[in-house]
Amino acid sequence: MHTPHFDTLIIGSGPAGEGAAMKLAKSGRQVAVVEAFDQVGGGCTHWGTIPSKALRQTIQQLADYRRNPLFQRTVRQIHVDYPELLAAAGSIIRGQVRTKYRYYDRNRVEVIHGRARLADTGTVEVLQAQGHSQHYTADHVVIATGSRPYQPPDVDFSHPRVLDSDSVLRLDHTPGSLTIYGAGVIGCEYASIFCNLDVKVNLVNTRDRLLAFLDDEITDALGYYLRNQGTVIRHNEEYERVEALDDGVVLHCKSGKKFKTDCLLWANGRAGNSADLGLEALGIGTNSRGQIRVNELYRTAVSHIYAVGDVAGPPGLASASYDQGRFVAMDIAEGRCDWRLVEDFPTGIYTSPEISSIGRTERELTDQKVPYEVGRAMFKNIARAQITGHTVGMLKLLFHRETLEILGIHCFGEQASEIVHIGQAIMAQEGTANSLSYFTETTFNYPTMAEAYRVAALNGLNRIF
């Protein structure tokens, strides 16, 4: 049988695979993407980022409506169930899938539907739905197969009350109460979502703080607002066992604490989709969570086979995955690396309030003995926030007190994940162009949330002596 040949074969059509495919196609390479699911887009589009963000947006709108004094008379008549809110995500997913097929089509990237495995270091076997398989050869292979929720073997995920971040998207009712085990990004985001639906939520954290990689002031605020919305947060807990019953689920913790709720959402870690790819036979290693071992160029032990995105480990973000794909595509097509694509990336966390940050935290700067200063703007003082009613939030700029170089931007509140990009653009400037002065010497539209930068910059400059 004829064996088609490509410059590069990409396994997986999530952000990592798409990023690699588009960059390679634009560099004139002959590329194909193999996708096991019957539509492109990856876990990101179908069971990760997009559905959870669409769900969150709908629930946010409902919460905004309930808060608005104009609608106080009608608000009690509105009752919306979780599955109805979930349904709203469907049209967004379909829109994303259409857009992505258009991109592949326009850039002449062949999409092959089927499950891929590496037959040898240059051959990929694709098992198609009809049961027959086809071999393809390639000079380079990019593995971008993503991740799935980690499921410890002693927890019964077949029980309808025991959920993970995939099956929570198929929940057919609004639970009265929910325990979330794992207070990472996914756990915190779902805590916010269910709180806004008036579900009683326990958020059980295995660590001593929420989202310890963020600035302390921001996570303190997150903890405060989650509690304010009714979430019970428990830190430093480790599960002993999960008891799934007909009328609820009991999470037994090693500390002796027990939580009984209608459902349990397990949000404690992800595992890389690397099994059945034929990696072992090629000497390509993985860790205990199935994440493929790569070097700083995202090359595996076989140097023309790359692994990017969630399957290659942290940070587990769609944004970072897309750029890792572009990074390896550049290495393949041009033999050079653009380190900016993989070094500095922002974090966006879609809790209520939303959180976003880039650069170093106060803790890091203190440890590194960098003489920094802080400038803050509280959203409650910003005209645009007063107009929209989203007055909860803060923008915090960390800058070098001598050079005024911006070192970190930390924001929480409505639109935080958009707001951070204004500062990111200045932080990315070379030399003295990365300066706090930009915000005091530039005219911004008024009223906007961008004004928070000017307010924070002036607040910071006032501390300099």
Ligand SMILES: Cc1cc2nc3c(=O)[nH]c(=O)nc-3n(C[C@H](O)[C@H](O)[C@H](O)COP(=O)(O)OP(=O)(O)OC[C@H]3O[C@@H](n4cnc5c(N)ncnc54)[C@H](O)[C@@H]3O)c2cc1C
């Ligand atoms: C609930 C949730 C919310 C999230 N929210 C955000 C967010 O707000 N922002 C953010 O940046 N990130 C978010 N993420 C993370 C983000 O979704 C992932 O980091 C991103 O999807 C990783 O992209 P990827 O391309 O590596 O893998 P994926 O998007 O998972 O795509 C992998 C693709 O590979 C395919 N595949 C697997 N094995 C094979 C095979 N053998 N052959 C062929 N195809 C195969 C899969 O079918 C899948 O389509 C969230 C994740 C979850 C679970």
